[in-house]
Amino acid sequence: MDIKDIFVIIVDQLLVNTPKHYIMKKIILALLLVTAFSFTSSRLDGDKIPAATLKKLDGSKINSNTFSNNGKPIIISFWATWCKPCKKELDAIAENYPDWVKETGVKLIAISIDDARSSGKVVTDVKTKGWEYEVYIDENQDFKRAMNVNNVPHTFIVDGEGKIVWSHNSYSDGDEIKLYENIQALVKGEKLKH
């Protein structure tokens, strides 16, 4: 079944179960249409990374619009110390990260959205796990909002020119393989898979 068919069913169901309220129907319909639009078109047309101030682990600040990797791709991964799938994803990548760097020159920037309650745990988690990523803290989630991230984990690929070309929400085992295939495709100048 195609994803559009699922939408048709959902819209039908919603309208059947909804009190006959004109505005509400319109809203739901409009939002579902926009969802359908974003599902089918995956409009990531290469926008630049928006500006937001992040905290480095040494306490200093960095602006997200200065992220660069000398013309090589960047992976931006949003995570939190309390988010199990996020840590699974970063662990899975860590196993092959030295190879990824050697083969494609890719760099991973991990953005923690931990708030004051757990932001102190970011450095202990990162060091214990031995992650070799660049890690920044987005304590009041300014960057998360600027990047329109709903939930973590959420992973982006940025191309050598600093443009966002791919993104994925959620992690399940094996997603890192697809992520790396896209990095390889990007380096070779091939089309990315969605």
Added chain:
Amino acid sequence: MTFCKTALKHALFLLLLFSATFFKAQQLPATGDLGSIHGNFQIDAQYYQPDSLIGAPRVPEKFLSNVFGNINYSKGNFSAGVRYEAYNNVRQGFDTRYKGQGIVNRFARYRTDLLDITIGNIYEQFGSGLMLRTYYEPGLLYDNSLDGIRVISSPIKGITLKGLAGKQRYFFTVGQGIVRGADAEVNINELFDTVLGQKKTKVILGGSFVSKFQADLDPNLALPQNVGCYGGRINIIREGFNFASEYAYKINDPSSDNKYSYKTGEALFSTISYATNGLSFLVQGKRVDNMSFRSDRNESLQALLINYLPATTRQHTYSMLALNPYATQIKGEIGGMAEMQYKFKRNTPMGGKYGMEITLNYSQANGLNQIPVGDSTSTMTYYKTSYTDVGQNYYHDFFVEINKKFSKKWKGTFVYSNQFYNRNIIQFGADEGFKNLKTQIGVVDITYKYKSTGSIRLEMQGLFAKDQDMVTNSNLVARGNWGTALLEWTPSGNWFFAVYDQYNYGNPAENLRIHYYLGTFGYNKDASRISVSYGKQSAGIFCVGGVCRTVPASNGLTLSITSSF
């Protein structure tokens, strides 16, 4: 109000303008000069079926939904955005004052290194938030954004100055109190870059002042109309060591939270940690005394909070560990946490072929003893506390977690936790005569990866309670032992299916020994996700990002859609 409406009209106009630019941008070659439009939205809708046994009420509307969407525009140093929210009507378990729909957030921002100006709805945090944090968490419908102006400036490298003023979001309007604040942060190493720039020790100092104004209309009490709160912070980092501490003081601020006491407030929050490759320690301490700070002294729950008082207990994600969660008691508490993490390396006797991680954590929170001061005939009340006079135990949690990968196909997580939960204080805010809850919880979580992009996960959890009252006048108390099983199948990266059963087999009331079963499936593609679930949800407390809310029992079909573009 007129101002609000005009501002809204302007925001809508800007939005239309941006949309026009956006469509234009689609037709022209992608030069990037026209800026970019991004957004995200989320729909959570539920069809409710009454279930008298679990206490799920009949919902007259049958179908309830929470919807929001953000649209942001950015071009160079300029950015702007709006958020639309719709509640028709708001889902069960949320504040029913979220009623209707409309644009609840709009902002415009122009930033350079020297000057960064935002007008509209602002999210800001000073230090760790003890004095000011405006924050948005859609999952909890927590939004205390400040509608006003903010200016950030870095006149020289190493110094950041912030100033803001405005009123806070209050459902579909703003609260009556005015909030003003200023913050300064100095990075000593950056400021004296030539001398200290290369030093291993990094020092960052900060100070804040926040004040609120609310007219005093009380016929009996002489209430302070301007309430000031100020404090300072320090962060010292040297290689693996990290020390951060913040102290805040607030003048007398009688409110419904403190039963209109004239006591001053204070808060201290400190963290010290050491981390090296494969090993880390962290100790955190906190003392909070009468630190509820709202822009309306008569408000309660999540409404119009200006500051944030983080809990120093471990944040859990497994459902049984989070069944009885702790939240900071703003009236007063002293608490702390110690954590050690160690990673047994690959190819060691304990680590095996793939290594093993262990986490040990202990956290505790106690009350502060309050000693009334002054004569009882006066309407102005006051009390004293001291740093040495620690009150009754509110919560403790001893927690061990082991993470181990056995082979390329098998990995597992094993958790043991021992919790103490002062039901009277945490759930009812006062002594209601319930016994404290003592629980032991175990979790086994096994993942089997049967192919490179397909896996099956089985999660088994048990909660064993003792010393509970056999009172069953509420669904929230005395529910005894629980067993939980979850089976999740992700055949490829896109689809997921899960069945879940929470069985309250030890409920003191035999007819309430119920299976709360839930089936869910979903589809992920790029930055979009749809999930559908059907089943029963037990009443309980649900926490995300350090904020908790009570979730009522429910039964029915839930649809969630999130997407960003």
